[in-house]
Amino acid sequence: MFVNRLEIKGFGKISGLTIELINGFNIIFGKNEAGKSTIQWFIRGMLYGLKGGRASKDGTPPPLKKFRPWNSDNYGGIIEYTLDNGQMFRVERNFESNSVKVFDALYNEITQSFNISKEKGALFAEHHLGLNEESFDRTVFIKQMESKIDNDGCKELYNRLLNITQTGFYDTSFKKAETALREALKKHVGTERTSKSPLDMIEKRLEELKNIRKDLVEKKNSLFEIEAKLAGYVKEKEKLENIKRLLSKVQLLYEIRGELEKCLKQHSELVAIQSEVKRIEDELKDALQQLEDRISAARRRKKGLGYLAAGLIITSFASTMAGALWDKTAYISAALMLFAALVVIIARGRISRELSAMIMQKRKKAEGVKAPVLSDTCHVNVEHLDKLINKAAEEERELERRLESCISDIDGIFDSVDFTGYQLKIFDDNLMNSNLDELKYNLKLDSDTIENLYSNVLLNIRECETMLNSISYDEESFQKTEEELEELENKKSFLEDTYASLNIALDVLTEASLEIRRDIGPRLNSRMSGIISRITGGRYNDLRADDKLRLNAVNPDSGDVTASLVLSGGTVDQMYLALRIAAAEIITAGQETVPLFLDEALSQYDDDRSRETLEFLDEMATKRQVVLFTCKKREVDMALEIAGDKLNLVNI
Incomplete structure (x- = not known):
C-alpha cells in the first residue's frame, strides 16, 4: 500500500x-x-x-x-x-x-x-x-524524537507480534481464545440477541439523559434569552436615566433663564429709573438755581425798596418840617413823598411775600433733589436706588455664572448620552435662544415621554426578574447531566470499539490459526540485526529484544552484551528504528x-x-x-x- x-x-x-x-x-x-x-x-x-x-x-x-x-x-x-x-x-x-x-x-x-x-x-x-492505531503508531509512524518506544508501546507491540505469530498454534488454545473472546463480547458488550446488555442499558440511560438535557437546555436558553432581554432593559434604563438627568439640567437651565430674564428686566427698569431720577434731579437743580437767583434778585429789590421807602419817609418828614417852618407848599411835597413811600412799602411787602413763597419753594426743591419725585406718590431715595442696581447686577452675574455652569453640565451629559431611538423636542432649537414658553412646553412633552418610557422599562425589568425567579434551572444539575452523558458516551464508544475490536480479534484469530508461528523472537532479532548492521556500517551486528522488547546489543569494543540505554543517543535511535521496521515487516507479513x-x-x-x-x-x-x-x-x-x-x- x-x-x-x-x-x-x-x-x-x-x-x-x-x-x-x-x-x-x-x-x-x-x-x-x-x-x-x-x-x-x-x-x-x-x-x-x-x-x-x-x-x-x-x-x-x-x-x-x-x-x-x-x-x-x-x-x-x-x-x-x-x-x-x-x-x-x-x-x-x-x-x-x-x-x-x-x-x-x-x-x-x-x-x-x-x-x-x-x-x-x-x-x-x-x-x-x-494495523490498529496503536500498532501503526508504534511501528511505521515515527514522530519527531520518538524512535524509542515507551513501556506501554512495547507491551502493545509485543502483544501484537504474539497475536500474529502464536494465535492458533494449538487447536485447543485457539478454541479457548475463541470462547474467551465470545464470552467477553457477551459479558461486556452483548450480542444482537440480548436485550439487557450493558450497551442496551447505556443507550436507555443515554436516552433518558438526553431528554433531561433537552429540557435543561430549553430552560437554559430561556434563561439566556430573558437575561439578554434584562440586560437590554437595564441598558435602556441607564440610557433613560441619563436622559432624565439631562432633562433635569435643562429644567434648571429654563428656571435660571427665567430668573435671569426677570433680573435683567428689573435691572433695566432700575437703570431707567436711575436715569429718570438723574434727569429730574438735574432739572430740580437747575430750577433750584433759577429760584436761588430769583430769591437773590428779590432780596436785592426788597432791600432797595426798603432804602427807597426810608428815604421817601425821611424826605416827607423833612418836607413837613419845611412846610411848618417855611413854606406851606412843602406839605404837598411831603404828602407826595409819603404816598410814594407808602407805595414802595406796599411793593416791598408784595416782594416779601413773593420772597417767602420762593424760599418755601426752594426748600421743597432742595428736598426733591435729595429724594427725587417720580410721581405724586413716588419718592425715590437715590442711595437706595444705587444699592438696588448694584444688587441686581450681582444677581445677574451670579445667574450668568450658574447658567454657564448649567450649560457646561448639559454639554457633558449630552456627549455621554445615547439618543438612539429617541427624539427630544427641546433640541429642535438652541437652548439659549429658544422662546422660554416654547422651551417649557417642549420640556414638559419630553419629560412626560421619557418618564412613561422609564416606567415601562422598570415594569419590563420587574417582569424579567419575576420570570427568571420562576424558572427552576440548576447549572450544577446541568453540568452533572453533561458529565454523566459524556461518561456514558465514552462508555458506549468504548463498548462499540470493544465490540468492533472483539469481532476483529475473532476474525484475526480465525485467520491466524491457519498460520502457525512460533519463531517470533528469532525472526525479530534476525531482522533487527540485519537492519542495525546495515545502517551502522557493520559496527553493530547482533541486536536482540527480550520478552518486553527491551533492546540489548553486543558491544563491538568489549564484546559484552550491553543494554541499549547506556549507548549514545544516536545509536539508541538507530536500534529502535531497526526494531520498528523489523516489527512492521513481521506484523504486516502476508498483508499490506x-x-x-x-x-x-x-x-x-x-x-x-x-x-x-x-x-x-x-x-x-x-x-x-x-x-x-x-x-x-x-x-x-x-x-x-x-x-x-x-x-x-x-x-x-
Missing part, C-alpha cells in the same frame, strides 16, 4: 495544500515550524481519526482541538492511496463534524462496508492496513505493505550514519513507500546523491 496524494483543506497552520507522493522514496523538506509534523499528524488523523475530549493533566489539548485550522473554516482533507493489489481508494474526512467517507476507484461510496466506530467513523485503515513515515528520524545521526540510513531507506523504498520529513538540507543532498531521479522531493 502506498499513499498517492494528500489534500489538506484545513489542519493546524496548513490550509489549501496538496502533496503528490510516489510509491518509493519521498522526502518532505521544510524549515522548522513549516508544518512537517502537522502533515504527519494529518496522515495519521485521516487514517484513524483524531482523539477529542479534555486536555491532559499537563494542559496539552487533545489532537482534535490542537490541530483546529488557524486560517480556514474547513477542518479536514482528502487522502488517496493504492493497495498492493492495485485497488485505489479515496477518503474524505471532516474532523469538525467527525464524518468520514470512503470511495473506491470509481468513486462509489463504500463507507458502510467497513466496521463503524462512533468516535472514529469507518474503520477502513484497520481493515486495509491490518504499510508505508514508513519518519519525522526528523536522523536528527541525532552523524553524517556517516545518516548516509548509511538513507541508503537503507532508499533500498527499502523499492519494497515499501518511505516518507521522510526533514528540515536538514544535508539529508536532502545526501538523499539526492543516493536516490537521484528516483527521489520525490516535496518542498513546503
Whole structure:
C-alpha cells in the first residue's frame, strides 16, 4: 500500500495544500515550524481519526482541538492511496463534524462496508492496513524524537507480534481464545440477541439523559434569552436615566433663564429709573438755581425798596418840617413823598411775600433733589436706588455664572448620552435662544415621554426578574447531566470499539490459526540485526529484544552484551528504528505493505550514519513507500546523491 496524494483543506497552520507522493522514496523538506509534523499528524488523523475530549493533566489539548485550522473554516482533507493489489481508494474526512467517507476507484461510496466506530467513523485503515492505531503508531509512524518506544508501546507491540505469530498454534488454545473472546463480547458488550446488555442499558440511560438535557437546555436558553432581554432593559434604563438627568439640567437651565430674564428686566427698569431720577434731579437743580437767583434778585429789590421807602419817609418828614417852618407848599411835597413811600412799602411787602413763597419753594426743591419725585406718590431715595442696581447686577452675574455652569453640565451629559431611538423636542432649537414658553412646553412633552418610557422599562425589568425567579434551572444539575452523558458516551464508544475490536480479534484469530508461528523472537532479532548492521556500517551486528522488547546489543569494543540505554543517543535511535521496521515487516507479513513515515528520524545521526540510513531507506523504498520529513538540507543532498531521479522531493 502506498499513499498517492494528500489534500489538506484545513489542519493546524496548513490550509489549501496538496502533496503528490510516489510509491518509493519521498522526502518532505521544510524549515522548522513549516508544518512537517502537522502533515504527519494529518496522515495519521485521516487514517484513524483524531482523539477529542479534555486536555491532559499537563494542559496539552487533545489532537482534535490542537490541530483546529488557524486560517480556514474547513477542518479536514482528502487522502488517496493504492493497495498492493492495485485497488485505489479515496477518503474524505471532516474532523469538525467527525464524518468520514470512503470511495473506491470509481468513486462509489463504500463507507458502510467497513466496521463503524462512533468516535472514529469507518474503520477502513484497520481493515486495509491490518494495523490498529496503536500498532501503526508504534511501528511505521515515527514522530519527531520518538524512535524509542515507551513501556506501554512495547507491551502493545509485543502483544501484537504474539497475536500474529502464536494465535492458533494449538487447536485447543485457539478454541479457548475463541470462547474467551465470545464470552467477553457477551459479558461486556452483548450480542444482537440480548436485550439487557450493558450497551442496551447505556443507550436507555443515554436516552433518558438526553431528554433531561433537552429540557435543561430549553430552560437554559430561556434563561439566556430573558437575561439578554434584562440586560437590554437595564441598558435602556441607564440610557433613560441619563436622559432624565439631562432633562433635569435643562429644567434648571429654563428656571435660571427665567430668573435671569426677570433680573435683567428689573435691572433695566432700575437703570431707567436711575436715569429718570438723574434727569429730574438735574432739572430740580437747575430750577433750584433759577429760584436761588430769583430769591437773590428779590432780596436785592426788597432791600432797595426798603432804602427807597426810608428815604421817601425821611424826605416827607423833612418836607413837613419845611412846610411848618417855611413854606406851606412843602406839605404837598411831603404828602407826595409819603404816598410814594407808602407805595414802595406796599411793593416791598408784595416782594416779601413773593420772597417767602420762593424760599418755601426752594426748600421743597432742595428736598426733591435729595429724594427725587417720580410721581405724586413716588419718592425715590437715590442711595437706595444705587444699592438696588448694584444688587441686581450681582444677581445677574451670579445667574450668568450658574447658567454657564448649567450649560457646561448639559454639554457633558449630552456627549455621554445615547439618543438612539429617541427624539427630544427641546433640541429642535438652541437652548439659549429658544422662546422660554416654547422651551417649557417642549420640556414638559419630553419629560412626560421619557418618564412613561422609564416606567415601562422598570415594569419590563420587574417582569424579567419575576420570570427568571420562576424558572427552576440548576447549572450544577446541568453540568452533572453533561458529565454523566459524556461518561456514558465514552462508555458506549468504548463498548462499540470493544465490540468492533472483539469481532476483529475473532476474525484475526480465525485467520491466524491457519498460520502457525512460533519463531517470533528469532525472526525479530534476525531482522533487527540485519537492519542495525546495515545502517551502522557493520559496527553493530547482533541486536536482540527480550520478552518486553527491551533492546540489548553486543558491544563491538568489549564484546559484552550491553543494554541499549547506556549507548549514545544516536545509536539508541538507530536500534529502535531497526526494531520498528523489523516489527512492521513481521506484523504486516502476508498483508499490506504499510508505508514508513519518519519525522526528523536522523536528527541525532552523524553524517556517516545518516548516509548509511538513507541508503537503507532508499533500498527499502523499492519494497515499501518511505516518507521522510526533514528540515536538514544535508539529508536532502545526501538523499539526492543516493536516490537521484528516483527521489520525490516535496518542498513546503
